[in-house]
Amino acid sequence: MKTAVIVFPASNCDRDAQVALRNTFGSEPIMVWHGDATMPAVDLIVIPGGFSYGDYLRSGAMAANSPIMREVVTQANRGVRVLGICNGFQILSEAGLLPGVLMRNANLKFICRDVWLRVERNDTAFTALYTQNSAIRIPIANHDGNYFADDDTLAGLNQDNLVAFRYCDEGGNVTDGANPNGSLENIAGIYNKNLNVLGMMPHPERLMEAELGGTDGRPMFQGLVEVLAA
Amino acid sequence: MDNSIKITPNIIAEHGLNAEEYALILDIMGREPNHTELGIFSVMWSEHCSYKSSKKWLKTLPTTAPWVICGPGENAGVIDIGDGKAVIFKMESHNHPSYIEPYQGAATGVGGIMRDVFTMGARPIANLNALRFGSIEHPKTRHLVAGVVSGIGGYGNCMGVPTVGGECEFDAAYNGNILVNAMTIGLAETDRIFYSAASGIGNPIVYVGAKTGRDGIHGATMASTEFNADTEEKRPTVQVGDPFTEKLLLEACMELMATDMIVGIQDMGAAGLTSSSFEMASKGGMGVELDLDMVPQREPDMTAYEMMLSESQERMLMVLKPDCEEAAKAIFDKWELDFSVVGRLTDTGHMVLRHKGQVVADLPIDPLAEASPEYDRPWVKTVAAKTAATVTGTVARQQPLEVLKALLATPDLASKRWIWEQYDHMVMADTVVRPGGDAAMVRVFGTNKGLASTSDCTPRYCFADPIQGGKQAVAEAWRNITATGATPLACTDNMNFGNPQKPEIMGQFVGCIDGMGQACIALDFPIVSGNVSLYNETEGKAILPTPVIGGVGIIDDISKCATIAFKDSDHILIVIGDTLGHVGQSLYMKLAEPDNKTTYAPPLVDLESERTNGDFVRQQILAGTVTACHDISGGGLLIAVAEMAMAGNIGVQLDPAFTEDGSINDWMFGEDQARYLLTTGPDNSQALLQAAQSAGVRAMCLGTTGGETISIDQHGQVALQDLRACHEGWMPEYMAI
Numbered sequence: 020m021k022t023a024v025i026v027f028p029a030s031n032c033d034r035d036a037q038v039a040l041r042n043t044f045g046s047e048p049i050m051v052w053h054g055d056a057t058m059p060a061v062d063l064i065v066i067p068g069g070f071s072y073g074d075y076l077r078s079g080a081m082a083a084n085s086p087i088m089r090e091v092v093t094q095a096n097r098g099v100r101v102l103g104i105c106n107g108f109q110i111l112s113e114a115g116l117l118p119g120v121l122m123r124n125a126n127l128k129f130i131c132r133d134v135w136l137r138v139e140r141n142d143t144a145f146t147a148l149y150t151q152n153s154a155i156r157i158p159i160a161n162h163d164g165n166y167f168a169d170d171d172t173l174a175g176l177n178q179d180n181l182v183a184f185r186y187c188d189e190g191g192n193v194t195d196g197a198n199p200n201g202s203l204e205n206i207a208g209i210y211n212k213n214l215n216v217l218g219m220m221p222h223p224e225r226l227m228e229a230e231l232g233g234t235d236g237r238p239m240f241q242g243l244v245e246v247l248a249a
Numbered sequence: 250m251d252n253s254i255k256i257t258p259n260i261i262a263e264h265g266l267n268a269e270e271y272a273l274i275l276d277i278m279g280r281e282p283n284h285t286e287l288g289i290f291s292v293m294w295s296e297h298c299s300y301k302s303s304k305k306w307l308k309t310l311p312t313t314a315p316w317v318i319c320g321p322g323e324n325a326g327v328i329d330i331g332d333g334k335a336v337i338f339k340m341e342s343h344n345h346p347s348y349i350e351p352y353q354g355a356a357t358g359v360g361g362i363m364r365d366v367f368t369m370g371a372r373p374i375a376n377l378n379a380l381r382f383g384s385i386e387h388p389k390t391r392h393l394v395a396g397v398v399s400g401i402g403g404y405g406n407c408m409g410v411p412t413v414g415g416e417c418e419f420d421a422a423y424n425g426n427i428l429v430n431a432m433t434i435g436l437a438e439t440d441r442i443f444y445s446a447a448s449g450i451g452n453p454i455v456y457v458g459a460k461t462g463r464d465g466i467h468g469a470t471m472a473s474t475e476f477n478a479d480t481e482e483k484r485p486t487v488q489v490g491d492p493f494t495e496k497l498l499l500e501a502c503m504e505l506m507a508t509d510m511i512v513g514i515q516d517m518g519a520a521g522l523t524s525s526s527f528e529m530a531s532k533g534g535m536g537v538e539l540d541l542d543m544v545p546q547r548e549p550d551m552t553a554y555e556m557m558l559s560e561s562q563e564r565m566l567m568v569l570k571p572d573c574e575e576a577a578k579a580i581f582d583k584w585e586l587d588f589s590v591v592g593r594l595t596d597t598g599h600m601v602l603r604h605k606g607q608v609v610a611d612l613p614i615d616p617l618a619e620a621s622p623e624y625d626r627p628w629v630k631t632v633a634a635k636t637a638a639t640v641t642g643t644v645a646r647q648q649p650l651e652v653l654k655a656l657l658a659t660p661d662l663a664s665k666r667w668i669w670e671q672y673d674h675m676v677m678a679d680t681v682v683r684p685g686g687d688a689a690m691v692r693v694f695g696t697n698k699g700l701a702s703t704s705d706c707t708p709r710y711c712f713a714d715p716i717q718g719g720k721q722a723v724a725e726a727w728r729n730i731t732a733t734g735a736t737p738l739a740c741t742d743n744m745n746f747g748n749p750q751k752p753e754i755m756g757q758f759v760g761c762i763d764g765m766g767q768a769c770i771a772l773d774f775p776i777v778s779g780n781v782s783l784y785n786e787t788e789g790k791a792i793l794p795t796p797v798i799g800g801v802g803i804i805d806d807i808s809k810c811a812t813i814a815f816k817d818s819d820h821i822l823i824v825i826g827d828t829l830g831h832v833g834q835s836l837y838m839k840l841a842e843p844d845n846k847t848t849y850a851p852p853l854v855d856l857e858s859e860r861t862n863g864d865f866v867r868q869q870i871l872a873g874t875v876t877a878c879h880d881i882s883g884g885g886l887l888i889a890v891a892e893m894a895m896a897g898n899i900g901v902q903l904d905p906a907f908t909e910d911g912s913i914n915d916w917m918f919g920e921d922q923a924r925y926l927l928t929t930g931p932d933n934s935q936a937l938l939q940a941a942q943s944a945g946v947r948a949m950c951l952g953t954t955g956g957e958t959i960s961i962d963q964h965g966q967v968a969l970q971d972l973r974a975c976h977e978g979w980m981p982e983y984m985a986i
Contacts, residue, residue, distance in 0.1 A: 031407070035676070070409075
């Protein structure tokens, strides 16, 4: 199995993603520079967090128009799994692979803290090792994590069951109090229609080891290993 | 601003140079300097760049140890942590600019200290910051807090370096001069450390990074004077930061440093191109020729004066080995950064600047850099406060748990979650201990080792007794690292004081240095880098003496690291060290008698018991007998107990055998030094108490963990959730107005 991490100028979770993939897949991911025109054939592409192009213009807007993203879109349309974390989610939505936008957090501040997420479905490559409707603890760290979509898009997401994670309390209850940033219907992550593209604001790659305070991020990568090997 | 400007006494004064200094300039030059040359002298001899008032005293600090690779004098200090790895760190102030323009001032402070660290070959792995603001009633305080915090976050978050720790306090003494001290810790290979000395006649001098604009001109001079009514007019001297460019600069430098092309490298910080070129040449005993037409410029028609004095951010100067320009340029092209050969090294010992075909300045290098003036400023010894305090009145008569609730909601002790949740403290995926504990801890990438870091100072102690205060700042940093189980290795100092031309201010400085030096020696905790910020005065009123200590330490195995949280019920809570109920200069006293202006004596720092108690605690942590550990500092014993309980969400029943002849509140909230709280499993407490006795360490059982309240035998109880509401509530409520 081959994996790749896309590196944009000022990506800053590229190494974290690299380590997470190395430790779960047991092989080195290919680090792909944004200026590269071709994309190596891989089974999983990770678009890491960070401040690609300094978040200038809009978070993710400039990265979405970089040459490598045309390749990512092509691969995604062929069914290759794509995981966008934080800035990666912003880039995927700007690139049109995922609907909706990430607006500035409702409190207008950067927020870094652990949050609870309810796993909405566990029949995808990304969530195979989670229990449906369970609450997992994963950190967020962003300024623009406030998910918004128009009514039709939102209805479509719900109808097609494309919401991956919702902010919830420790008991798995999706409440206003558990919503850290004003996201519509507490949405923390969504899939595309084919379920091969996931964008999420929280950082599963940051909680992979007990020494760092939690392991709830690990099943996502471990699950991908199993599904992609099958 | 060209060289046809005539040098008048007025212009000399505007450059912050006095008559003696100007006479010295005439002597060095053998002629009258032109305007560009005068500007260069003014920034190089500014307090900020030359340390002219502080050098004499800084030299007395202990700076060596077998593990110190490089002490003060370079961009940052370097220590050996084994396995071929070095830790490079420093703390630096950005006080004056942050008061004038809080967001940009704080952001560029963070950017500047990170450059100091990565210019030496280290990838930054942790940031800390020590913040001091004015009274919470002062009309500017909220605006300054909001701007500074968002500026620090804006820069550090984009750089992808976790901001893991720090401190934040409020006092009216900082109403007109806030303190923003930023610290960066980086990780390097011991065989790939880069220094700033230039060498090799004919070698190219290369400018990389952002273009030069007109921002920050005279920033260093501005930072070397007091504030007055026209402070607002100084806004143009504040630089504007671009963390995106700095992130690219970091990655480009890391890529270049993996090759073998660099002779010397230095960031362009205060006094920009001037100080970097002079310092590099001076350290290497070289001369320099610069062609200013080659300097990448952001604006048209910049003069030599403006280019040399600009403090535009995100720039580096380096000397490359011969014939490396092409290969080095390819790296910077990849990162879309400017790369320009701006000059060559010569053997003249002179700095010759050319602009538009003319020589616009010709200065001898050494007298400006290494041989800059050094003053022995007059000073008077601060009379150390001796008055012993007693707390009387309403608060003294309250039950200790009521006082606890009130103290937890005071600005100094309230949770600073509002601040640190705006900092990405987990990026790089190595954060072991997050903000809110004693020292923060990050894992050393690719290993099992942990690097502990902290920043500490208690300015009210320093004011009452500079020697004790200086000792205490060092001891507390050492203690915070010890409380994680790590071995403290070295520290950096950020000396924030008032006007050094006043003998009483110089006396505070001298006293603090004395105390710091004593503590550094007693604790084997040398100072390897530092920064001095003087003239923190507004209209003649100085800040409290604030020598902030940033410390680092190492633990070989992060799984052995202790944290402050209670881990389980039925663990035994033990206090290490003597609890005497010293309330002078305590936060309890500040709460109980806010209008009492008497300067009481601060707690004594007994360095011998600091050492003995700390070594004992560390030993016990590493032996695995300790389940939680916390140092006791501001607010005293009961505050530390509450912090441990809240962190673990487990209560505790206290049944202390405190000295009955004192008030229980003095005992609970006094700030005696050299103390720790720790817990052990139920079966280990007796062995630990015996071990303490054999080691000559005072240890006493305080109670047993469990439940959802803190109770004190015969003094009631309080629910953890009520305590948490007090502790977490203050800052968000204050900032929401």
